[in-house]
Amino acid sequence: MDIDRIRNFCIIAHIDHGKSTLADRMLELTGTVSARDMMEQVMDQMDLERERGITIKGKAVKMNYHGEDGDYQLNLIDTPGHVDFGYEVSRALAACEGAILVVDATQGIQAQTLANVYLAMEHDMTIIPVLNKIDLAVAQPQRVSQEVQMAFGFKEDEILFVSAKDGTGVSQLLKAIVERVPPPKGVSNPLRALVFDSAYDPYKGVVAYVRLFDGSIGKGSQLLMMSTGSNGDILEVGNFLPKLTPVERLYAGEVGYVATGLKNVRECRVGDTITLTEQPASEALPGYEPLKSMVFAGLYPADGDDYLSLRTALEKLQLNDAALGYEPETSAALGFGFRCGFLGLLHMEIVQERLEREYGLNLLITAPSVAYQVLMDDGTEVVVDSPAKLPPTQRITEMREPLLALSIVAPARFIGTVMELVTARRGEFRRMEYLQGAVSQEEQGNASSDARVLMEYRAPLSEVLMDFYDQLKSRTQGYASMDYSFQGYQSAPLVKLDLLVNNQPVDALSLILHRDKAQQQGKALVEKLRTLIPRQLFEVPLQAAVGSRIIARETIRALRKNVLAKCYGGDITRKRKLLEKQAEGKKRMKRVGNVEIPQEAFLALLKLER
């Protein structure tokens, strides 16, 4: 197809504003997915995506659109809205000329709407603003339209109104895409294809998801990865329909996939440029910043014998999840396992669930930690991503913790509430801005409590990590949204809190925290642990300590009674099944010293009320 008839665009929005549902309607209208195969969020095929109703991985699809003046090839990339996967948005943007900005007309601009728009602007993209969910009675399209005009400088007639649910306005949107998004530019030689994602297929090897900027590519040639220098024999090229569908060749301007013939995903980094060995390009396309793990936690097999299976599973999972990092670690309490790096807590949960489901493992995961920079008395600096690995206090001269730029959007009546929450989490206020909707210019001075504000803070990652988002949501009755990005490191008076179970420190329960919070957290933690660790055959003392100072204690009383009274009418099987269940439960616990500790206990930290 003529390059002028191609349009590449992605859909960006705050989480749940309807990106995937909008994609459904486009697939339907263009006849890409037949009515028979249609289902809600048809591109979210992963079990976890369907269960949670969110997009986890970005996806591309090629559509054939019959425009008034002939056919067009539309390549759509749907992006995930969750902040953990925000990096996918910039990858998608780099592969497109246009972006559809979806804003939920019942909610208006949210924190990630802002973040995504700024990203798109940096990429110099054509942005098409779309207000969604106008079928809902509570939608306020006029007000949100004004908000969008004010905040981003769109003109009124640029904004489209749709319902991704019932399809209203979607054909106008397709028309607008063809009109407004510029066609790709590209020369016919040499090949330059940007890898915006990759996956491992047991049959095809490493499959690169690419946007061709220049040249063309087909089966049989040899490719060269410009940054790693790896060569591969191209086994297949094709389009996403949305299933991988082979074609003869892909041409400049198109989005598609390349089965690279490479065995290892590391040879095919996302962000790298593919060219041909025979006729290489001289300059690579601008790539991406490598991903940075934000959160670290220990993953251990509940049954020590599964260590090797866990390693194999991690290797395989990493083939499809480049954001997952891991290295071996040993815990006195938990044995052999891996310290894993994640993009955030959702990512961590997803990795754990996939390992358990897809690889049949029973895992134990420790409380997550961030990575600290530790300056030593000999002038060296070490990075500590596990409290257990913190060097002795007397050798430390300074500790620095990772910092976030945190933006929160909420109705003005919650300013106080948000302020209070963030301050309690050691956040530092930076600035605040009203997002004006229906409020006229004159009214701005005495903005009504209905107006919404953007609040920006700097806050330690460790304080935002755990339950901050839940707290924010519940304290603002669900109205607040947030977004964050990494901002560097900041020096802080941090200490290590140890937990002693039956007088033995349990390394997997240690945590690093601000000095002023040790007392209160230590107390809360032993209280929580008391409810999470079942009674044992003997009394078990629980203590929280900073250094040699015990700051909180609790006792788990000894178990006194666990016996079945009656064997009714000779139903031995039932009795035995009960015992087998109890035995099974015990196996899932971790034995630390003499004490059996259930998996939940290692996540006690996450469940603390603060």
Added chain:
Amino acid sequence: MDSENNKEGSALPAQIALYIHIPFCQTKCPYCDFNTYAGIEPLIPSYTKALTTEILHWGALLGRPRVSTIFFGGGTPSYVPGQSIAAFLDAARRAFQVTSDAEVTMEANPGDLFGEGVASLPGLGINRLSIGVQSLDDSLLKVLGRRHSSQEAVEAYGAVRRAGFANVSLDLMYGLPNQSMEQWRDSLERVLSLLPEHLSLYCLTLEEGTPMQQQVRLGETSEPDPDLAADMYLMAEDLLGQAGYGHYEISNWAKPGRESLHNLTYWHNQPYLGVGPGAHSYLGKWRFNNINSPREYIGRFGNFSKAEATVDALSSEVISQVPTVGDVETIEQPMEMAETMMLGLRLSEGMSLDGFASRFGRSLSSVYGEQIRELTSLKLLEQRDGVLYLTEHGHLLGNEVFLRFF
């Protein structure tokens, strides 16, 4: 060798215990999850016929083995007419070689034990009664949804004695919602003053799906405190010991020589046959149970009159062909060993090392050495003179011991 056995089946047992299930109750108690029903009394006649057929069927199939204990359980056996009981016993005597001194127990509710009914029971051959007294506190009887009062329970006991029963067991429950130590002591003392031959004390378990469990979950009934239940158990152990009862099984006490022979069959892991809907059996290498629904049970035996010819050996095929059998499970030797431990250690006579070795052809320590070492160091088990026992401390923590064998 084992798998050979499996193919050929097991030899027919020479002796079995017989359990007869009566799935009728006047009302259903809120804590009860037994296979029993209220409001299906019209089924009693056809049930009597079906159950009689099942007894005869099994007797023929197994070649009339010896039976020295029969146990009518339920449900409420005392709630069905004497003719039905008579018909079952008659069938049992025709189907099996019931020994002349067989222990024949019937479970009974106090409310059913007045009038002529009870007087006729000894004549039918019932020689042991197990009465569900549960408590002698009227407020707790109400919590349990029992239909009798404490007064009626005591009077029923008198009637039973007048009818000539010389072997009577009483059931009591503890660990009840809002039950105090004083209430428990009072019930125990009053029950002891009646001088029963046997006592079973059961801690209330909140079974999944029962109305009482619901009430507790919704906070309408307070959840019993397990530590208090432990104290109640210890108090009972004390009082019953002083009164001369032997604590022969975790939940059972008896005057010397008055232990329940039928229940000892279970704890010794010996063969038994259960008849009636939902009844469980253990014959040869197989544990199996009948289907639960009385209606379906009756349907399956209703037009089944031909008594089966005796089989040469038992096998899961033979068992599955009995029309009312539901699940059949093969118990291989490792499982049989674990079950033998779980059951045998409940008894105060303990698990004899010789007994184990002669049953399985392997020494106990070669099979469970590690577990026994651990449990001994935890002071839950002790070994004396070639016998392994639960310690006193271990009585209340029996599950912690048993689960280590699975």
